Amino acid sequence: SSYLSNTKLPKQNYKKKTQTKTPPPAANEVIHSVFNSVERFPKGNPQTVEMRVKLCYNTFMNLISPDFARVKALFEKNRTTFERFFRLLTEYNARYNLTAITAWEEVVHKHFYDSLAGEPLFPDGADAVEIGSGAGFPSLPLKIVRPDLALTLVESTGKKCEFLRAAVRELGLEGVTVLHARAEELGKDPNYRERFSVAFARAVAPLPSLAEYCLPLVRTGGRFIAYKGATDESEEGKKAVVSLGGSLAGSVRYELPQGYGARTLIVAEKTGKTPAKYPRGQGKERSAPIV
Secondary structure, three states, X not given: OHHHOOOOOOOOOOOOOOOOOOOOOOOOEEEEOOOOEEEEOOOOOOOOHHHHOOOOEOOOOOEOOOOHHHHHHHHHHOHHHHHHXXXXXXXXXXXXXXXXXXXXXXXXXXXXXXXXXXXXXXXXXXXEEEEOOOOOOOHHHXXXXXXXXXXXXXXXXXXXXXXXXXXXXXXXXXXXXXXXXXXXXXXXXXXXXXXXXXXXXEOOOOHHHHHHXXXXXXXXXXXXXXXXXXXXXXXXXXXXXXXXXXXXXXXXXXXXXXXXXXXXXXXXXEOOOOOOOOOOOXXXXXXXXXX
């Protein structure tokens, strides 16, 4: 992976010590430099670092900026499907007002490329939930290039759900479920609470509110990925993330190609269970965010 080409994983020190030493990872274990932990996979299904860790972190816990040469390569490989998605988007947009961005080049850069910028953060075969799916960004571009992902798209507006279901059907995407629901309700539902390995969202709410929507749905050991605008909201959202059983792992601000604007990716690790009182519901996630 190009994300690993200029980045080395931290060296492990196995010198003899008086205390019990930690053995090197087995074939079915991966060291995550950002989390300083070892992820274990089922016996008999060994994975290599190159297969599982597509994006590393530096020693300052900052994400490495997205590799847009790789993003463009993924787009070109699936260009026919993206063109079909664009036609569906413009067709339905006339009825459902899905997006203000409708020109091809703008859609490619501001929707497609931006959606794929965070693709390496999704582990292979992740069971992921998207909050506030809207027109399907970043979920549908991610699914187009990563058919291994199992996606649940949560959207509270019925007409947008109709578009999402049509897009999934017309694009022939498998392993995608569209739910007409509110995130704060699913977070209390035992069928969904702390079920997913990843929760993610793009342009839904400020980070403190977004964390309360997303983290209750993530199981311990999973992660929360926030696609944000030019401003890094990490400090603003830190208290909320910790209160909800998480820990901020890193963030990166990057520029979309051809001057299409700055964006930020923020990642949090789910380190413990979310207290039962969250999400609070009744609009409190927005009206009285955890700050």
